[in-house]
């Protein structure tokens with residue numbers, strides 16, 4: 200991605216006269232506004248609104264629109280000066296009055312209010328957005344959903360809405376609003392006694408949240424997985440079906456935690472279940488389970504896990520999971536908790552292990568009961584490995600440490616099979632793909648606007664992230680290809696893999712080796728640098744189930760459990776499933792970018808630097824950069840004359856032809872490089888500021904002459 204500051208050079212290089220209102224950089228609040236006191240060559244003295252005076256280079260000063268409405272504009276493209284401080288200030292001005300949604304062209308930016316705003320989401324609101332032209336009403340997820348819905352109906356083309364943002368930014372909430380609106384538009388009364396499809400989709404949220412969400416440092420209810428919701432409509436625009444696909448669950452959380460985070464909600468819910476379930480699953484206080492007591496965080500503020508358990512069961516009913524299946528699911532969840540409490544001691548043989556004590560035996564037996572598998576087989580699968588060579592079969596003991604690793608591996612694979620998952624690495628890769636898609640889309644929309652207005656423009660290049668995609672997934676030679684190779688050689692270790700990477704990519708500008716690291720590597724993703732540990736990597740890529748675990752659970756007497764571990768020929772290939780994520784977004788996309796205004800998760804706090812960082816990474820500044828490269832400021836003819844007619848009042852005399860008047864005015868003021876569209880004047884970056892500066896000069900001159 201290009202350096203975002205290079206964007207504004209054009210806008211900044213114009214000379215601003217004394218008295219102009221400007222933005223200058225500020226270390227604490229990112230951008231501060233003020234007024235120019237003096238201009239000495241390229242040095243500009245500014246009196247900031249905080250009261251302090253600073254001298255800055257003219258290239259770092261950005262014009263502030265004196266006529267910008269105090270409560271902001273609902274679309275960034277309506278800003279007279281489209282630059283970073285303008286965009287930031289606009290979002291803040293709106294956030295201060297609880298206007299959390301703002302457009303940047305077709306992209307909806309949603310700033311998390313961290314407070315309920317029920318008036319925004321009632322049915323009355325939905326009725327208003329139904330069929331309203333995009334941009335006619337205040338920005339809203341309903342408007343995005345409505346536009347997508349209508350395009351689907353009118354053009355018969357599938358649509359997708361991409362909701363992105365960092366953890367806690369409001370993706371889940373926004374998605375819920377989208378689904379509510381689509382259910383409202385395409386709803387169909389359910390047959391007597393059965394639930395409607397849309398209700399099932401909405402109700403699938405609590406189910407997924409119970410099993411895939413956890414408290415993290417950044418969000419008390421953080422989704423630890425990617426989600427793809429597909430809603431199908433029939434010819435008449437009525438919902439006909441739905442599917443919710445999940446991918447890439449964070450699996451390490453099942454057995455490894457640190458303060459102040461929690462494991463997946465379902466574990467705590469189950470421990471707070473009604474007595475008959477507690478008895479049946481031999482459960483106890485969460486503090487007694489190793490997989491839960493590695494942190495001191497058990498309860499969530501305002502959440503009653505017992506109630507949540509019942510609500511989850513109910514939600515499972517709605518999505519069509521019958522009570523037998525529900526029992527099987529919670530049985531597996533309980534089995535995982537017991538599994539985690541099995542400790543190991545040294546056995547009689549050298550380097551062997553056995554369950555440590557009575558307590559461990561109890562948990563081993565209980566886990567086997569709940570998995571409905573053989574106790575001895577479970578013990579063996581934790582403590583032994585069978586190695587088959589050409590000539591013989593050797594049984595190898597695992598020492599206590601290796602037995603713990605084996606136990607945790609079993610817990611993770613069972614839980615992830617329960618949830619159907621992939622790796623953290625792929626989450627970043629998916630984002631990369633989506634980002635590229637986003638760039639292309641924004642670019643295309645710009646082009647379409649120009650074509651519609653019959654504007655000439657040459658192809659404007661923008662930097663995309665194809666290089667990162669190549670680095671990661673190019674065949675042969677990309678990181679994944681090298682990883683696959685490494686996994687095929689029995690002797691390769693994470694160190695040899697790392698060496699291979701360092702060697703291969705030593706000159707790649709998106710790849711680097713962190714100083715001091717021996718086997719880590721860093722990829723410069725669009726959202727920032729991410730360092731990966733090859734150690735975990737090699738392990739994770741071998742997404743195999745240990746053969747003993749596979750055999751153990753495939754033989755379970757519970758058909759649900761054995762179904763989680765089908766034999767290899769019953770299993771769908773991993774590759775095809777992953778590649779489908781990117782291809783699904785081939786449908787016409789719409790974008791919602793969620794922004795988290797502060798890390799305290801509190802209302803009414805808007806941290807400039809924090810927000811700016813998200814706008815830069817999330818592609819919002821990128822979208823603006825793309826439009827800056829063309830003709831970012833567009834003014835309908837009458838508005839243009841209204842604002843700038845004063846620069847040459849004679850052009851207005853006696854003429855009713857707005858187009859001719861605009862042309863004459865632009866000629867008179869000697870502006871170069873603008874274009875006249877069919878309904879609007881198109882200006883290059885900075886030209887609006889230039890015209891305003893002339894107006895200011897004109898006013899000053901007028902005042903001087905009058906004096």
Ligand SMILES: Nc1ncnc2c1ncn2[C@@H]1O[C@H](COP(=O)(O)OP(=O)(O)OP(=O)(O)O)[C@@H](O)[C@H]1O
Pocket residue numbers: 311312313314315316364365366367368369370371372373418420421422423793
């Ligand atoms: N539009 C909104 N109105 C009210 N509260 C909101 C809104 N959007 C987000 N929130 C609040 O912010 C919290 C975090 O939002 P959400 O769970 O949607 O984030 P997320 O982006 O899905 O996070 P993660 O990626 O961690 O799952 C919510 O629990 C809710 O309290």
